[in-house]
Amino acid sequence: xxxxYRTPIVLGVIALLxxxxxxxxxSDGDSTFRISTSGDFFTVPDLVLPSRxxxxxxxxxxxxxxxxAALLVRRGRRVPVWLLAVFGVLxxxxxLSWAIAGGTLPMTQLLQGSLALAVPLVFxxxxxxxxxxxxxxxxxxxxxxxxxxxxxxxxASLTGNLYLxxxxxxxxxxxxxxxxxxFAITYIVDQVIVGVVLNVLVVGLTSFLHSxxxxxxxxxxxxxxxxxxxxxxxxxxxxxxxxxxxxxxxLMFIAVAIVTFALFRTRWGLRLRAVGEHPQAADTVGINxxxxxxxxxxLGGALAGLGGAxxxxxxxxxxxxxMTAGQGYIALAAxxxxxxxxxxxxxxxxxFGFARNLASVLGIVGSPVPSQFLLMLPYVVTLIAVAGLxxxxxxxxxxxxxYIKG
Amino acid sequence: MSAVVPPVExxxxxxxxxxxxxxxxxxxxxxxxxxxxxxxxxxxGILIAASDEDVQETxxxxxxxxxxxxxxxxxxxxxxxxALLRGAVFNPRGDSLGEMLGPISETLVYATPLVAAGLGVxxxxxxxxxxxxxxxxxxAGAAFAGWVGFAVDLPPVLHVVVALIAGIxxxxxxxxxxxxxxxxTGAHEVILTIMLNYIALRLFDYLLTTPVLxxxxxxxxxxxxxxxxxMFPSIVGxxxxxxxxxxxxxxxxxxxxxxxxxxxxIRAVGLSPSAARTAGINVGLIYVVTFAIAGGLMGIxxxxxxxxxxRTLTGGIAGSIxxxxxxxxxLGRSKPFGVLAAGILFGALRAGSRxxxxxxxxxxxxxxxxxxxxxxxLAAPPLVRAIFRLPAPxxxxxxxxxxxxxxxx
Numbered sequence: 001x002x003x004x005y006r007t008p009i010v011l012g013v014i015a016l017l018x019x020x021x022x023x024x025x026x027s028d029g030d031s032t033f034r035i036s037t038s039g040d041f042f043t044v045p046d047l048v049l050p051s052r053x054x055x056x057x058x059x060x061x062x063x064x065x066x067x068x069a070a071l072l073v074r075r076g077r078r079v080p081v082w083l084l085a086v087f088g089v090l091x092x093x094x095x096l097s098w099a100i101a102g103g104t105l106p107m108t109q110l111l112q113g114s115l116a117l118a119v120p121l122v123f124x125x126x127x128x129x130x131x132x133x134x135x136x137x138x139x140x141x142x143x144x145x146x147x148x149x150x151x152x153x154x155x156a157s158l159t160g161n162l163y164l165x166x167x168x169x170x171x172x173x174x175x176x177x178x179x180x181x182x183f184a185i186t187y188i189v190d191q192v193i194v195g196v197v198l199n200v201l202v203v204g205l206t207s208f209l210h211s212x213x214x215x216x217x218x219x220x221x222x223x224x225x226x227x228x229x230x231x232x233x234x235x236x237x238x239x240x241x242x243x244x245x246x247x248x249x250x251l252m253f254i255a256v257a258i259v260t261f262a263l264f265r266t267r268w269g270l271r272l273r274a275v276g277e278h279p280q281a282a283d284t285v286g287i288n289x290x291x292x293x294x295x296x297x298x299l300g301g302a303l304a305g306l307g308g309a310x311x312x313x314x315x316x317x318x319x320x321x322x323m324t325a326g327q328g329y330i331a332l333a334a335x336x337x338x339x340x341x342x343x344x345x346x347x348x349x350x351x352f353g354f355a356r357n358l359a360s361v362l363g364i365v366g367s368p369v370p371s372q373f374l375l376m377l378p379y380v381v382t383l384i385a386v387a388g389l390x391x392x393x394x395x396x397x398x399x400x401x402x403y404i405k406g
Numbered sequence: 407m408s409a410v411v412p413p414v415e416x417x418x419x420x421x422x423x424x425x426x427x428x429x430x431x432x433x434x435x436x437x438x439x440x441x442x443x444x445x446x447x448x449x450x451g452i453l454i455a456a457s458d459e460d461v462q463e464t465x466x467x468x469x470x471x472x473x474x475x476x477x478x479x480x481x482x483x484x485x486x487x488x489a490l491l492r493g494a495v496f497n498p499r500g501d502s503l504g505e506m507l508g509p510i511s512e513t514l515v516y517a518t519p520l521v522a523a524g525l526g527v528x529x530x531x532x533x534x535x536x537x538x539x540x541x542x543x544x545x546a547g548a549a550f551a552g553w554v555g556f557a558v559d560l561p562p563v564l565h566v567v568v569a570l571i572a573g574i575x576x577x578x579x580x581x582x583x584x585x586x587x588x589x590x591t592g593a594h595e596v597i598l599t600i601m602l603n604y605i606a607l608r609l610f611d612y613l614l615t616t617p618v619l620x621x622x623x624x625x626x627x628x629x630x631x632x633x634x635x636x637m638f639p640s641i642v643g644x645x646x647x648x649x650x651x652x653x654x655x656x657x658x659x660x661x662x663x664x665x666x667x668x669x670x671x672i673r674a675v676g677l678s679p680s681a682a683r684t685a686g687i688n689v690g691l692i693y694v695v696t697f698a699i700a701g702g703l704m705g706i707x708x709x710x711x712x713x714x715x716x717r718t719l720t721g722g723i724a725g726s727i728x729x730x731x732x733x734x735x736x737l738g739r740s741k742p743f744g745v746l747a748a749g750i751l752f753g754a755l756r757a758g759s760r761x762x763x764x765x766x767x768x769x770x771x772x773x774x775x776x777x778x779x780x781x782x783x784l785a786a787p788p789l790v791r792a793i794f795r796l797p798a799p800x801x802x803x804x805x806x807x808x809x810x811x812x813x814x815x
Contacts, residue, residue: 137596139596139600183782183785183786187785187786187788187789189785189786190785192536192538192596193732193736193781193785194782194785196538196729196732197732197733197778197781197782197785198778198782199729200726200729200730200733200774200777200778201774201775201778201779201782203771203774204771204772204773204774204775204777204778205453205771205775207769207771207774208453208457208769208771208772208774208775209457211769211771212457212768212769213457321771326604329600329604332597332600333600333601336597370612370615372608372609372611372612372615373608373612375608376604376605376608376609378604379601379602379604379605379608380601380605382597382601383587383598383601383602383605386591386593386594386597386598386601387587387591387593387598
């Protein structure tokens with residue numbers, strides 16, 4: 001009985017928290033959201049809101065949404081994803097208006113930074129989706145990202161061509177996942193073990209080569225130029241965010257669209273998913289299970305590797321040891337939180353990037369929320385998701401199980 | 407109460423996989439392990455040679471004078487592995503016997519947390535569970551042990567014992583969360599442990615900036631030093647009594663699986679949860695208990711870090727021990743004395759790699775490469791057998807061997 005109402009209850013508790021903590025006993029003062037930047041088409045004035053009043057209004061709206069969710073459950077319907085999304089955005093806004101009371105929050109920078117932090121997560125999660133949808137658990141996303149970061153820096157430096165660096169990143173990611181595929185599919189080694197070991201191996205190899213071989217000539221690739229799309233780039237807020245970015249970020253948007261379309265709208269995608277859900281059945285209708293799995297895992301690795309290039313070519317412009325710093329595991333979290341769906345996983349990755357960027361922005365604004373708790377967010381929400389406290393999360397049925405033809 | 411029982415069919419679907427993993431980890435011969443280790447050192451040697459400047463230089467005229475390049479390779483690889491041995495086992499350049507044998511104690515210092523943590527992974531493996539949560543559990547153990555060490559006032563011997571127990575209990579509690587969540591919701595422990603690792607790390611980072619753990623009068627995230635009473639006393643040089651605690655843990659885990667009823671139940675669950683449930687074993691409870699024991703062992707590792715070598719808590723207290731422990735458990739085939747041997751080997755690699763970097767300029771990271779190749783090869787016996795042309799189990803030679811063994815029994 002209570003189980004069915006879990007989602008509305010969780011929503012209600014959050015709504016009450018916003019209402020009471022940030023509204024009733026919140027802080028006085030105005031919260032300023034800066035929306036425009038100097039290069040914009042037209043200027044949108046700063047949004048100045050009284051902190052406590054905003055939280056009060058938002059808290060009430062959140063309560064209404066939670067009540068709506070309860071009503072839907074009572075009628076035997078599921079709580080739709082859009083309701084959860086709207087709820088999430090409003091809850092974040094309520095928290096923000098409290099956290100920055102008396103200060104100014106530059107929205108464009110906040111969202112731009114969030115997107116940048118989310119790029120490797122999106123690629124990593126997409127790569128994970130492809131791999132796990134064909135039935136191979138991919139713990140090695142971290143290793144694929146790191147391999148991509150390393151080889152993109154080296155190849156771009158040695159050839160002087162940044163775009164060859166991108167290709168090299170995809171190849172490196174694909175190679176790492178090929179090792180995963182060979183061990184998991186051909187030698188039927190446990191996929192989690194191979195994934196964990198591959199991560200250690202890639203850290204070891206890249207760190208070793210970084211100290212022993214790389215010098216300033218082979219590790220100074222530079223950064224990808226920003227490509228500005230005329231006119232569109234001058235829209236306030238959205239322009240700098242979506243239309244004034246490097247090639248990798250445009251590739252990311254394209255990749256999300258292609259993976260989603262290919263998985264759910266093509267015969268190829270149907271085969272991929274069939275192999276991940278029920279390999280015996282797929283085999284019976286003539287699908288080559290091993291080959292399909294190899295393809296899915298390797299393609300996924302190539303995508304993750306491409307994401308790794310963002311660490312070097314897309315942001316700092318040089319490789320350093322262990323520069324992925326656990327982002328692969330956050331990508332894994334995004335993949336699970338996004339229920340193995342490319343679009344939802346992308347949204348989860350964006351949310352996680354936002355949380356991480358918020359941690360550093362609020363640190364500058366000077367807010368009462370310790371940054372460590374914002375950094376913890378991806379892991380906590382994923383934990384809640386897999387523990388089924390807010391709706392059941394289910395992965396591909398055959399993920400983790402080798403298929404032995406026989 | 408039906409709400410807390412995960413769907414039985416979902417668990418049983420994994421049965422086949424879990425028991426296969428347990429069997430794969432537990433079986434395999436010593437020959438295979440040695441072959442995997444040898445092969446990995448060869449690969450490490452190739453990397454060392456390839457990145458050596460003399461070798462690169464002489465390779466330019468390899469066909470004119472091949473001896474030059476071979477000599478350079480021998481010098482690079484021999485020098486590196488010689489330094490590894492000097493730093494890990496025996497230092498002939500020492501002035502006294504104590505100095506010559508000093509490296510062994512250094513190896514054991516590194517091995518202490520590795521073996522304890524390796525046991526923490528191994529115990530979980532025996533129940534068919536992956537414990538990737540070593541990092542978080544070690545952090546929890548170190549934080550509890552460290553806090554007792556600097557914030558509580560106790561008489562000498564008692565202090566270190568209480569601190570160690572606090573470390574064990576704290577880590578067991580943190581790991582127990584995984585067991586409870588898995589038992590109640592059926593969530594996969596790999597995801598749970600990975601997430602809890604990062605939650606523990608962030609929580610720890612936070613506590614290091616609050617008066618709970620932070621050293622008064624500093625803005626750095628660092629704790630006060632543990633009081634001298636709470637530190638493991640030295641046995642010889644840097645080697646401390648945490649080593650003995652670790653050995654006791656090895657014996658205790660051996661006893662658990664060889665003699666005790668609980669160990670039998672854990673193994674039964676590892677081989678087949680559904681069969682164990684049919685036999686009347688409370689599988690969920692075994693998951694919780696197993697994770698608590700695994701966490702307790704991680705707590706010994708964390709305590710060995712803070713009370714044995716580090717003395718102050720910092721963000722990097724767990725290092726990479728939690729992940730290294732997985733390789734230790736795999737190399738040790740999840741058997742207590744196997745884990746001990748594997749941990750000492752990897753401890754030796756750690757200790758020796760310092761000397762190797764200092765005297766030969768070979769980056770310590772080579773150890774990670776060798777270590778992960780060892781496990782990759784171990785995990786894929788057919789690959790190693792193919793390389794060394796070893797017979798496969800079940801082939802004629804081994805069939806005869808096992809039959810004669812069976813006849814004797």
